[in-house]
Amino acid sequence: MYNSRTLIRRERYIKSFTVFALLCFFAWTIFAVENMMASVVLALVITYLLNPFVNKLERKGTRRTTSILLLFVVVSLGLSLLVSLFYPILSTQIGDLQAELPKYQIGIVKLISNLEKKAQEIMGGYYSFDIIKGINTLIAESAGALFSNIPDFASKFLTVFILAPFFAFFMLRDGRGVVRQFLRMMPNNLFELALNLNYQINEQMGDFIRARLLEAGIVGFVIWVGLAIIGFPYASILAIFAALTNLIPYVGPFIGAVPAIAIALINKDPSIIIFLVCMTYAIAQIIDIVFIIPMVVAKIVNLHPVFVVVVIIIGSQLMGILGMIISIPVASALKLTFTALYDHLINFRS
Amino acid sequence: MADYLWDNIFRKDAKEKELITRLKENFLFELLSNKELSFIEQIVHVRTYRANEVIFRQGEAGVGMYIIKKGNVDIYAAENIPGQENQAETKVTSLTEGDFFGEISLVEAGSRRTATAATSTETELIGFFRPDLIELLERNPNIGAKVVFRLAEVLGRRLAETTDKISLIKQELVRISEKKRRKKDVQQPHSDS
Numbered sequence: 001m002y003n004s005r006t007l008i009r010r011e012r013y014i015k016s017f018t019v020f021a022l023l024c025f026f027a028w029t030i031f032a033v034e035n036m037m038a039s040v041v042l043a044l045v046i047t048y049l050l051n052p053f054v055n056k057l058e059r060k061g062t063r064r065t066t067s068i069l070l071l072f073v074v075v076s077l078g079l080s081l082l083v084s085l086f087y088p089i090l091s092t093q094i095g096d097l098q099a100e101l102p103k104y105q106i107g108i109v110k111l112i113s114n115l116e117k118k119a120q121e122i123m124g125g126y127y128s129f130d131i132i133k134g135i136n137t138l139i140a141e142s143a144g145a146l147f148s149n150i151p152d153f154a155s156k157f158l159t160v161f162i163l164a165p166f167f168a169f170f171m172l173r174d175g176r177g178v179v180r181q182f183l184r185m186m187p188n189n190l191f192e193l194a195l196n197l198n199y200q201i202n203e204q205m206g207d208f209i210r211a212r213l214l215e216a217g218i219v220g221f222v223i224w225v226g227l228a229i230i231g232f233p234y235a236s237i238l239a240i241f242a243a244l245t246n247l248i249p250y251v252g253p254f255i256g257a258v259p260a261i262a263i264a265l266i267n268k269d270p271s272i273i274i275f276l277v278c279m280t281y282a283i284a285q286i287i288d289i290v291f292i293i294p295m296v297v298a299k300i301v302n303l304h305p306v307f308v309v310v311v312i313i314i315g316s317q318l319m320g321i322l323g324m325i326i327s328i329p330v331a332s333a334l335k336l337t338f339t340a341l342y343d344h345l346i347n348f349r350s
Numbered sequence: 351m352a353d354y355l356w357d358n359i360f361r362k363d364a365k366e367k368e369l370i371t372r373l374k375e376n377f378l379f380e381l382l383s384n385k386e387l388s389f390i391e392q393i394v395h396v397r398t399y400r401a402n403e404v405i406f407r408q409g410e411a412g413v414g415m416y417i418i419k420k421g422n423v424d425i426y427a428a429e430n431i432p433g434q435e436n437q438a439e440t441k442v443t444s445l446t447e448g449d450f451f452g453e454i455s456l457v458e459a460g461s462r463r464t465a466t467a468a469t470s471t472e473t474e475l476i477g478f479f480r481p482d483l484i485e486l487l488e489r490n491p492n493i494g495a496k497v498v499f500r501l502a503e504v505l506g507r508r509l510a511e512t513t514d515k516i517s518l519i520k521q522e523l524v525r526i527s528e529k530k531r532r533k534k535d536v537q538q539p540h541s542d543s
Contacts, residue, residue, distance in 0.1 A: 004400055004402050005402070007400060008403050011400070055488050055489055058490070059488070059490065059491060176485070177392075180395070183395065184395070188399060188405070189404070191397065191477075192406065192411075192413050192414070192477075192479070193411075195481060196411070196479075196480075199481035199484075
């Protein structure tokens with residue numbers, strides 16, 4: 001009896017250690033290998049977006065691999081069509097923006113300089129910072145970097161866009177099998193917990209990613225329509241930027257509105273235009289808060305707003321914009337894991 | 351080298367066949383064709399336990415059922431007496447190859463195990479869990495429906511058995527109270543006199 005118990009305990013320790021070491025190795029690979037993090041995140045997004053459709057096709061009797069290939073072909077064709085439709089508009093707007101970039105650089109400096117003067121008037125001798133000097137250096141550096149980094153960015157972009165669909169294909173086809181192999185290594189006492197956790201995290205992540213992308217898409221579309229109606233320049237670029245920043249909870253919508261308002265101020269647009277631009281962003285946010293969030297997002301992640309902001313700050317410190325976007329799903333997964341582990345190890349074992 | 355490789359391939363094949371056979375013998379899966387069983391085989395989990403190893407404890411969260419592929423499992427239950435710590439577990443039953451247990455957790459979300467299950471010999475179990483059932487219903491609803499119907503039948507039978515046991519207990523209680531009343535009636539005239 002004693003021998004058997006010792007053997008069971010030893011086996012559990014070895015299995016737990018092996019699983020932990022494997023998890024650490026995966027985490028290290030994702031963090032250490034160049035482009036791996038972005039590729040894996042994008043692959044997960046593709047997987048969670050396509051999985052319901054793959055299951056639907058499989059239910060109708062199509063083999064899983066055929067279903068995935070079919071969906072990849074359909075999505076690629078759809079994306080090509082979208083790009084061919086919007087490329088002329090986007091490329092014109094990007095060209096215009098590139099040509100007018102120096103004007104906006106000077107405009108931003110002037111805007112901040114005016115603000116600084118007003119702040120100095122109000123605060124008197126208490127205010128002695130020289131923001132303009134710092135901003136000038138920052139703009140000069142980032143403008144230089146924007147064009148000198150293009151080849152590097154293009155190569156990274158290409159790597160991620162080749163790797164991500166490749167990973168997504170295998171995640172969709174063999175993901176369940178890989179998870180089963182991984183679960184097989186779990187010690188018996190933690191097996192059910194791990195299986196259930198994997199299921200819950202998968203469900204939450206899938207719902208979260210699908211809901212956030214739908215939300216970003218709707219917000220981007222509303223902003224695009226609003227700016228196009230006003231006849232505001234760079235409507236498409238600004239809408240894409242707002243949709244992307246909307247993925248960052250709480251602070252994202254504000255960041256998304258900054259370029260449009262700055263452009264309006266620099267161009268010295270009439271007050272009515274500035275008001276309409278602000279209204280467009282406000283309407284998009286009202287639609288988001290009143291309709292989209294209660295229907296699709298709120299029920300998925302129940303994290304306290306203060307916790308969300310802290311998590312976003314940590315994410316941005318660790319991994320920049322990508323960190324801000326993925327910080328919430330990662331925090332939700334960690335919260336779920338710790339709650340389940342605590343319940344299992346403390347409540348039931350006491 | 352070649353012998354070793356061929357030997358291994360055949361052994362794996364035999365193991366898979368053994369798993370399908372064991373699944374086909376089970377009440378939940380006995381109506382499924384071999385093709386459908388191959389699908390189930392990809393979903394279930396085979397777990398190996400040493401002798402005297404606990405599979406799950408009473409009160410723990412449970413997410414599914416187990417079918418005994420090889421070996422023996424004892425089921426223990428602790429009586430829930432309020433205010434008493436360290437309640438002793440009594441052996442309720444012993445299960446053997448082909449038997450299954452824990453099926454209530456398969457349908458009840460957030461369920462707790464109502465008994466402790468532990469192996470008495472080296473045991474191999476086939477685990478079939480709630481996430482697996484959901485996956486089955488999502489990917490192949492035809493097989494899923496067949497399994498869910500059989501599962502409903504099992505739970506129905508368990509309910510009928512429990513109802514029978516409760517009626518027996520009720521009858522026994524009535525008989526005991528009748529006996530007590532008669533005993534009292536016999537003692538009453540004697541004390542009156």
